[in-house]
Amino acid sequence: MLGMPLAEENQPASGAVSERPIAPGLGLTTPCFSASVAVQVGLAPALPGADAMKTIAPAVQADNSAFEALHPDWQLMTHRDPLDPADWPLTRDHWAKAANGAQFADLIRLEALIRWGGVYVDQDVEPLRPLDPLLPLGAFAAWEDPRSVPNAVMGAVPDHPAIRECLATMLERLPGDTWKAGPGVLTDILPGRSDVLLLPPGSFYPYHYREKDRAGEDFAKTQPWAFVVHHWWGSWL
Numbered sequence: 001m002l003g004m005p006l007a008e009e010n011q012p013a014s015g016a017v018s019e020r021p022i023a024p025g026l027g028l029t030t031p032c033f034s035a036s037v038a039v040q041v042g043l044a045p046a047l048p049g050a051d052a053m054k055t056i057a058p059a060v061q062a063d064n065s066a067f068e069a070l071h072p073d074w075q076l077m078t079h080r081d082p083l084d085p086a087d088w089p090l091t092r093d094h095w096a097k098a099a100n101g102a103q104f105a106d107l108i109r110l111e112a113l114i115r116w117g118g119v120y121v122d123q124d125v126e127p128l129r130p131l132d133p134l135l136p137l138g139a140f141a142a143w144e145d146p147r148s149v150p151n152a153v154m155g156a157v158p159d160h161p162a163i164r165e166c167l168a169t170m171l172e173r174l175p176g177d178t179w180k181a182g183p184g185v186l187t188d189i190l191p192g193r194s195d196v197l198l199l200p201p202g203s204f205y206p207y208h209y210r211e212k213d214r215a216g217e218d219f220a221k222t223q224p225w226a227f228v229v230h231h232w233w234g235s236w237l
């Protein structure tokens with residue numbers, strides 16, 4: 001997640017590490033980068049693969065380094081299990097309702113955006129060019145196709161009303177269907193809002209999840225308008 005930090009003394013005790021000085025920003029002000037482990041596991045009971053997720057894969061480390069290189073003035077925040085419930089007052093009472101790691105991660109990403117603002121990215125997101133041109137926006141996400149707005153990459157100023165509504169709706173839908181309580185929330189709430197810009201699919205999702213054979217494509221050349229590439233690892237499915 002690329003999120004907006006509070007003052008250092010108000011940073012959470014766990015799950016967030018400041019590695020860059022705070023820089024002046026535009027619409028999102030004091031931007032910072034937080035690369036999330038998309039599948040945050042361990043707080044929901046008996047989640048498969050929990051031990052494996054405690055180790056960051058080399059591909060994730062490489063993408064994190066690339067995000068840092070492209071955003072030298074941004075602050076890196078990484079939210080990983082285990083998280084201290086004291087740091088997450090909006091969602092901690094609902095963690096036990098998460099049916100899987102994806103739902104848990106969906107709770108965390110929304111609360112992080114409400115608290116710090118900035119830009120949230122999943123662990124399977126590869127950066128291609130700086131996200132700074134998006135900073136003047138109050139809130140943004142992108143279409144995957146004409147029907148869906150995923151939550152793998154999204155940004156907002158702190159306490160944005162659209163993100164607040166997304167969290168409230170997700171809490172109503174838990175545990176429920178993973179898509180309906182996750183990306184389905186954004187798909188139902190964000191389109192048509194005047195305070196949220198939804199970018200076209202090529203911005204963050206230059207290939208569809210049904211086109212995984214294109215994962216190795218050089219999207220910087222074939223789709224130079226793309227900011228990042230979401231690689232649809234689907235490790236939470």
